[in-house]
Amino acid sequence: MSVEVMVPTALRGFTEGRASVATDGTTVGEVLHNLTTRYSSLRAHLYDKDGKLRNFVGIFLNNDDVRELQRDATPVKDGDVLLLIPAIAGGSPGAVAYPSLSKLRSTERELSHEQMRRYSRHLILPEVGLSGQRKLLDSSVLLVGAGGLGAPLALYLGAAGVGKIGLVDFDVVEPSNLQRQVLFSTSDVGKSKLDGAEARLRSLNPDIEVVKHNLRLEASNALSIIGDYDVVVDGTDNFPTRYLVNDAAIQSKVPSVYGSIYRFEGQVSLFGYKGGPCYRCIYPEPPPPGLVPSCAEGGVLGVLPGIVGSLQALEAIKVLLGKGDTLSGRLLLFDALGLKFRELKVRRNKECPVCGDSPTQKGLIDYQEFCGLREIPEDAEHEIEVEELKQRLEGPNPPVLLDVREPMEYEIVKIPGAKLIPLMKLPDRVHELSGAGEIVVYCHSGGRSATATRFLLEMGFQKVKNLRGGVDAWATRVDPRLPTY
DSSP states (O other): OEEEEEOOGGGGGGTTTOSEEEEEOSBHHHHHHHHHHHSHHHHHHHBOTTSOBOTTEEEEETTEEGGGTTGGGOBOOTTOEEEEEEOOOOOOTTTSOOOOOTTOSOOOOOOOHHHHHHTHHHHTSTTTHHHHHHHHHTOEEEEEOOSTTHHHHHHHHHHHTOSEEEEEOOOBOOGGGGGTOTTOOGGGTTSBHHHHHHHHHHHHOTTSEEEEEOSOOOTTTHHHHHTTSSEEEEOOSSHHHHHHHHHHHHHTTOOEEEEEEEBTEEEEEEESSTTOOOHHHHOSSOOOTTSSOOHHHHOBOTTHHHHHHHHHHHHHHHHHHTOSOOOBTEEEEEETTTTEEEEEEOOOOTTOTTTSSSOSOOSOOOHHHHTTGGGSOOSGGGEEOHHHHHHHHTSSSOOEEEEOSOHHHHHHOOOTTOEEOOGGGHHHHGGGGTTOSSEEEEOSSSHHHHHHHHHHHHTTOSSEEEETTHHHHHHHHTOTTSOOO
16 A cells, blocks of 8 residues: 655655655554655654654544554555644543633623724624624733744734733844744844834734733743633744643633744644643654754744734634634644645543543643753753864864754854754764764754754763854854854
């Protein structure tokens, strides 16, 4: 039987860049075995050391999760499509999270003449009307992240008249944000994102209240913040916060609208809504650190977060209005290059530790540790500052410079003399470093190179150091003539 295996961008580095691979087999297990025999480096990302499928990669046969079928033993036939979907993030009423939406009772709020004009295109929609607009004005939405996804979300929810919009962020506006974060302008560079967002939203719609949460969302504050809103929208770019938002929303009985982006691909779903599944039902565990780069590391087409964020805004408004078919129980995939949408079925896992029939996780946990980020070496023994590296490179025995970024980044800027081996290719090309006495690893800002440093140490290399701050710090503090990105 010939089955087409669809490979997402995050895993194409292991399939020679192929987006799809025709593979033979009579079951899902045989197809995956033949695929990983052909592409051996892919196996470690699909199976654990005991040969079991990893939980951070969803395997779908056509549109169904194989965990809901017969797992590896699920039979396949000619023309079937097997999708690899890595994380990019029923039961009794008492066991699942139902949205309270307590603030969404019908009110007799009187709209002013100005508001009648402002929302007139909503008021003439039978699905919204006067009562629906009152609901929106009386509702509240929390946006976690004021970046690529949060920017269109905030603009469209604010324009729609969602009465209270909370923003969680603690960053400042950088020039690289302006390519996609449409909340901000050039004059906002260097300023607080929350201050810029508040000014923009208030100028857009004076009806709404903007609540600024200038902090990092953590296990110690997530429940108290999320519990004050009717809907939470996940616009984050890292896995610890994504799992935190999911768990806190489920425990607070607040539905969460999920969205994620990577280069040209996006995902959208709705979690914790009317007994539906949560993020952990799709991805019970996160991917290893460094497998899925952030936008700063992997890049993103500027318009993509606008599309995905707009879909999230639409989903939030549908929940607030109680109208339409939501994405609860469905994972929507968007391929911008192919301009294609695909929908996958997602079911609540009765054994899910957070939303299952008998939840085993009663509170919030250490999400940095859960995502394996505490294991990355941060001690001075395995790190080097850019100034010290400059001195070493000018000395009699310079170290080998290893650049673990992608070729596109290498073309933008590099440290002279560096050898390029992208992080995903490092396990297959590690032999190229066998003669190196000392190695200094760098990437854009230090995250991927820390992962590579740990890998090389585990492989037996004795003298390996991670360049703190990466090539960005080198360009800023050593050679300002070089561009930054």
